Amino acid sequence: MLKPAFQAACRGAVEALAAETADGGPALLVGTPWAENGKLYNALALLEQGTVAAVRLKVNLPNYGVFDERRVFAPGPPPGPVSFRGVRIGVPICEDIWTEWGDYEDVVECLAETGAELMIVPNGSPYSRDKDEVRLNIAVARATESGLPLLYVNQVGGQDELVFDGASFALHADRSLALQLPAFRECVVTTRWARVGNSWRCEGPIAPLEDGEQADYSACVLGLRDYVDKNRFPGIVLGLSGGIDSALCAAMASMRWGPSGCAA
Numbered sequence: 001m002l003k004p005a006f007q008a009a010c011r012g013a014v015e016a017l018a019a020e021t022a023d024g025g026p027a028l029l030v031g032t033p034w035a036e037n038g039k040l041y042n043a044l045a046l047l048e049q050g051t052v053a054a055v056r057l058k059v060n061l062p063n064y065g066v067f068d069e070r071r072v073f074a075p076g077p078p079p080g081p082v083s084f085r086g087v088r089i090g091v092p093i094c095e096d097i098w099t100e101w102g103d104y105e106d107v108v109e110c111l112a113e114t115g116a117e118l119m120i121v122p123n124g125s126p127y128s129r130d131k132d133e134v135r136l137n138i139a140v141a142r143a144t145e146s147g148l149p150l151l152y153v154n155q156v157g158g159q160d161e162l163v164f165d166g167a168s169f170a171l172h173a174d175r176s177l178a179l180q181l182p183a184f185r186e187c188v189v190t191t192r193w194a195r196v197g198n199s200w201r202c203e204g205p206i207a208p209l210e211d212g213e214q215a216d217y218s219a220c221v222l223g224l225r226d227y228v229d230k231n232r233f234p235g236i237v238l239g240l241s242g243g244i245d246s247a248l249c250a251a252m253a254s255m256r257w258g259p260s261g262c263a264a
Contacts, residue, residue, distance in 0.1 A: 001033055001040070001072050002040070002072065004035075006033075007033055007035045007040065008035075010032050010033050010034075011032075011034070011035070013032075014030060014032050014045055014047070014052060015052060017030065017047055018045075018047040018048075018050060018051055018052050019050055020047075021047050021048055021049060021050055022049065022050030024049065027046060027047060027048040027049075027053070027084065027085075028046075028047040028048075029044055029045070029046055029047075029091065029120060029122065030044070030045050030047060031043070031044055031045075031093070031122050031124075032044075032045055033073075034055060034057065039074040040072065040073055040074060041057040041058065041073055041074055041076050042057070042058035042061070042069060042073045042076075042093060043055050043056065043057050043058065043076075043093075044056050044058075044091050044093055044122055046082050046084065046091075048084065053082075053084075054082040054083075056076070056079045056082065056091050056093070057075075057076025057077070057079065057093075058073065058075070058076055058093040058094070058095065058096060059075055059076050059077070059078060059079065059092075059093075059096050059104075059105045059107050060075070060095040060096050060098070060099075060104040060105060060107065061073055061075055061095065062094075062095045062098075066126060066162060067095075069095075078105055078107060078110040079091070079092075079107065079110065079111065080110070080111070080114040080115070080116075081111055081114060081115060081116040081117070087117055087118070087200075088115050088116050088117050089116065089117065089118060089119070089120055090108070090111035090112075090116030090118070090119040090120070090148070091119070091120050091121070091122070092107045092108055092111060092119060092121055093121070093122055094121070094122065094123045094124060094125065096108070096121075097119075097121055097138060097139070097142045097150075098138055099142075108142045108145060108146050108148075109145065109146070111146070111148075112145075112146040112147065112148060116146075116148060117148065117199075117200060118148055118149045118150070118151070118193070118199075118200045119142075119146070119148050119149070119150045119151065120151045120153065121139075121150060121151065121152050121153065122153050123135075123152065123153060123154040123155065124154075124155045124164060125154050125155070125164065126162045126163060126164055126165075127162075127163045127164065127165040127215075127219045129211075129212070129215065129216060130211070131165070132165075132167050132183070132209055132211075135152065135154075135167075135169075136169070139152050139169070139171055140171065140175050143171050143172075143173060143175050144175060147173055147199075148173055148199075149170065149171060149172050149173045149178070149199060149200050149201070149202075150170065150171045151168075151169075151170040151179075151191075152168055152169050152170065152171075153168045154166050154167060154168050156183075156184065156185065156186055156222075157186075157222065157226050158222050158223035158224070158225065158226030158227055158230070159226070159230075160227065161223075162223075163219045163220075163222055163223040163226075165183045165184055165215075165218075165219060165222075166181060166182070166183050166184065166185065166186070166187075167180070167181060167182065167183035167209055168181045169181065170191070170202060170204065172199070172201050172202075173199040173200075177206065178191075178201065178202050178203065178204060179191060179202065179203075179204030179205065179206070180204075180205070180206045180207050180209070181205070181207055182207040182208075182209070183209050183210060183215065183218065184210070184215075184218040184219065184221075184222045185222075189204060189205065191203075191204045217252070220252055221252050221255050224236075224252055224253065236253055238250055238253060
């Protein structure tokens with residue numbers, strides 16, 4: 001992340017992707033490292049009409065658990081919303097809505113006071129048991145404080161020892177659940193938002209979420225799959241002792257590749 005060549009490659013990829021929006025089709029919100037004035041930020045870019053139309057910088061940088069962002073990034077200033085086709089959208093980035101963790105800037109309050117109509121929150125929130133309840137409680141608190149609807153978009157996939165479970169969701173301003181996507185798999189869903197009174201509402205699918213040991217199992221299968229696939233390994237070799245742990249490992253591998261992809 002700290003290599004200038006990598007930062008430049010990211011900037012070039014974002015600008016190339018922005019050019020793909022020149023036909024007036026869908027705009028994109030893309031997370032990216034963003035170098036500016038000698039500092040590196042964790043950023044979100046709005047790509048629209050062939051250009052990088054806006055950039056917002058992450059304010060609150062987590063430094064606990066698996067996170068070590070303060071070593072890499074500089075904190076951005078409190079942001080205002082981005083203007084997108086007549087709608088003012090707040091884009092707090094991940095930790096920017098977790099205001100009760102430490103001495104953080106209240107980014108959501110800043111967005112509400114500067115005219116945001118709804119919030120889209122990109123996240124790289126790794127899985128742990130019952131994490132979906134923690135995220136929902138945080139989102140409900142921010143919707144309550146701001147009076148704004150909130151779309152919580154979470155990464156999905158394995159990355160070395162981490163698993164990101166997805167399970168993206170949306171809340172109306174009254175904190176009712178508007179949308180719940182499934183966990184542990186990628187999906188593309190179109191939601192239609194309409195202005196109702198002074199707020200925005202949408203209707204979307206409400207998928208059930210696994211919990212407890214079932215969720216743990218799904219996380220292991222996803223983590224194993226992406227570790228193998230992203231490293232481009234041709235298959236896996238299992239050493240089986242005949243115990244229940246061996247049977248469980250074989251079941252996880254079989255769920256992903258089937259018997260033909262595993263050697264024991």
